[in-house]
Amino acid sequence: MAIKTKSIYSNRGMWLENIINDVNTYYLSKDIAVIYKKPTPIKVLNVCYRSKKTTIIDKAVFAQTSTLDYNGIYKGKYIEFDAKECKSTTSFPLSNIKKHQLNHIDNIIRHGGITFLVIFMNNAFYLLEGKVLLEYIYNNDRKSIPFEFIQSNGHKIPEKYFPRIDYLKIVDELIRSEL
């Protein structure tokens, strides 16, 4: 058993996470929306108290989440979404989303919230609504979503200098289409 020590910041997923965090910081600074990334769930197995002020955790593991990574409030509405980088150019693997997360998406929709995925694929950002994702899964016995489906049924998020992806512009369209 080889034990290798490595910085967690080398994770591929951090690239997209950093972009989304920057956009959310921009929204907060301009008083547009209040959206945060939830902390990564970590199961603490052991702590050693060094002093009264600092607690050092010396054994822990990453835990699974049953919700999505980002949530908050925009124009009085509840928003929750996840961001996924997809290596494949042809299809988005559904193993990216856990069963609990699909139930959670369904719960949010039924309670009147806005939920979606931001997918980075083939060098572009797409917003795929939760209800479109669930409909696809219920109607197709497949383990992945073809890229063509995401292109046709998702919303391409335009890129600009800053903020890089103004995803709430797409959310505005979704809110307008519901009225």
Next chain:
Amino acid sequence: MAIKTKSIYSNRGMWLENIINDVNTYYLSKDIAVIYKKPTPIKVLNVCYRSKKTTIIDKAVFAQTSTLDYNGIYKGKYIEFDAKECKSTTSFPLSNIKKHQLNHIDNIIRHGGITFLVIFMNNAFYLLEGKVLLEYIYNNDRKSIPFEFIQSNGHKIPEKYFPRIDYLKIVDELIRSEL
């Protein structure tokens, strides 16, 4: 420097957290609301990869949060709150709430969300609205809130067998009073 190893579940705060988690699980199971505790923020300092499937974190510290612990959706509305146990019988120390959290409460109110504290004090549960908390802080140059203020301006949450505190009943009153 003495290093002491101790289970984190002996934390006093876990008692109230467990009660709130049970209430939220009840709300979810009855399809009343979708409210979760956010994971405790932990700053990972080092990980050692044992295998492809399990990552062991061998150095981490608890980090501060700038938001509140619980959030979710109820009747299409954004809800965020924190739960605090108060040992003092005479006043609730404002050191319990950080400056960032006060800004966050202000942000949520301005964006149309519902935000409050659940305070356990003198053997009873009180819901104190975010706006009442902020008004108190702006108008009083004090480091704590007297218990009498919480009794007069907060809402006592009735206790019952299950769920122990049905705090959304008080939220219903708040929603009705806003209409």
